[in-house]
Amino acid sequence: MEMQGNYFKVIYSIVVNFAKVTYNNFLNSIAKVSSDTVEWLGVLALHCATVPTMLGLMAGITDNTPPIDIVLILWGALTMFFIKAVIKKDILNIITIGVGFICQAVIMALIFFK
Numbered sequence: 001m002e003m004q005g006n007y008f009k010v011i012y013s014i015v016v017n018f019a020k021v022t023y024n025n026f027l028n029s030i031a032k033v034s035s036d037t038v039e040w041l042g043v044l045a046l047h048c049a050t051v052p053t054m055l056g057l058m059a060g061i062t063d064n065t066p067p068i069d070i071v072l073i074l075w076g077a078l079t080m081f082f083i084k085a086v087i088k089k090d091i092l093n094i095i096t097i098g099v100g101f102i103c104q105a106v107i108m109a110l111i112f113f114k
Contacts, residue, residue: 044096049074054108055107058110058114082094082098
């Protein structure tokens with residue numbers, strides 16, 4: 001009878017350890033996914049910082065351009081994010097930042113060569 005009790009204790013400890021390891025792995029993967037998502041959303045927010053002003057200029061709603069120092073700081077930050085993404089071979093951020101640069105350049109070209 002005592003032998004069966006030992007088997008149950010061993011099986012119970014295996015199941016509990018498996019649950020702990022699985023839970024810790026889950027928490028680690030969620031943290032990684034969350035940090036990557038926040039980084040990606042930050043890049044999108046940087047790209048969108050000057051878009052309302054640019055679209056207002058294109059539509060003729062306003063004549064005020066965004067301050068050049070803000071645009072240069074934003075593009076500098078995005079360039080650093082792009083370099084980081086290239087070093088880490090992070091394809092999602094490379095594509096996101098590259099497409100953002102292209103879209104902003106096209107919008108600026110449409111405004112200035114109108």
